[in-house]
């Protein structure tokens with residue numbers, strides 16, 4: 169009989185050697201080895217012998233952190249023409265988990281689950297649109313499919329939320345004059361809130377509207393309770409009704425009457441109170457995002473709880489859509505350039521969004537025995553000029569960056585997904601990625617059986 173102490177130890181499936189391991193949930197920032205066995209994190213130690221693993225990847229000089237969680241990516245390829253492939257935009261850009269930002273509602277979620285969620289290694293959640301048809305559809309814009317109270321089917325949405333608690337992150341609706349301030353008063357919002365209350369889920373609110381057409385559709389002005397209001401008044405009223413844990417997207421919008429009042433150069437009324445009460449602000453970078461607004465809000469002490477890309481298809485003919493094709497790593501780099509620490513930036517793309525999604529037991533950190541969802545990133549020194557995404561007719565704002573985070577590979581369960589530069593549409597990222605790529609190829613294959621895929 170073999171004594172237990174002499175039993176042959178099972179080898180790890182994968183060893184990530186000598187990386188700079190950053191896990192803001194602990195917090196931890198030190199050079200260490202990470203071992204994976206049976207798709208779970210089996211050890212994080214100073215020096216793990218390579219003989220104890222079947223496969224080792226040398227990640228010296230790279231950042232090893234929890235897989236990035238992007239709370240806002242348009243990924244419903246079969247419904248929204250502005251969508252990205254969730255595999256290419258997910259595990260191949262450092263993002264192991266992403267959330268559909270309401271392109272799906274109760275009537276379309278089942279198709280989304282079959283066609284998208286079940287066919288990608290990227291973990292997908294959904295901000296279920298309060299409106300049954302969800303947001304964007306081919307040939308129809310949001311005003312047609314989700315900004316009228318009669319389009320909201322409370323019972324159907326509650327049913328889907330109950331059937332799929334692992335996938336439904338919360339309920340999406342809009343603080344836009346076309347909906348929230350329509351002649352129907354608060355009806356769109358109160359119906360969304362009814363779904364969220366019955367399903368015990370947070371709300372995810374789009375803020376910001378360019379939309380003169382939206383006003384015109386309802387007589388030319390935003391309305392609330394049948395009275396004409398400014399966009400800021402509509403925002404303030406909505407913020408008062410939000411609960412701790414609810415999420416407001418796009419605080420850095422360049423549009424007037426949003427979280428930053430760009431006309432009167434101040435934080436809009438109700439924002440500080442909501443912020444103090446535990447309402448969370450998700451950056452939702454996207455197409456109407458302004459560096460100037462980021463600076464103003466950060467100076468005023470209003471920080472995003474989470475960083476998300478609001479990424480759209482890069483090959484779209486629409487300039488507005490193409491501007492919204494920046495990945496999460498580059499968005500994180502912007503906040504490094506604004507002076508936020510690396511750990512705080514990573515926390516806003518890992519641990520904080522895990523808390524928003526209530527998935528701390530399986531994502532957002534590098535704790536022992538948790539499923540492996542890991543991002544390996546390069547933090548590159550250099551000089552870059554980044555651009556924001558102003559609305560039409562204005563020159564983009566610029567931001568000097570001395571460091572750029574770029575994805576190198578991800579690990580989900582026991583599988584490794586190396587980055588292919590072809591997946592990265594943004595010019596700045598392509599340039600840097602090719603740089604990282606050639607650098608990776610030149611690295612000595614120190615104890616590694618891993619070959620990058622071209």
Ligand SMILES: [Zn+2]
Pocket residue numbers: 240242269454478479
């Ligand atoms: Zn969006």
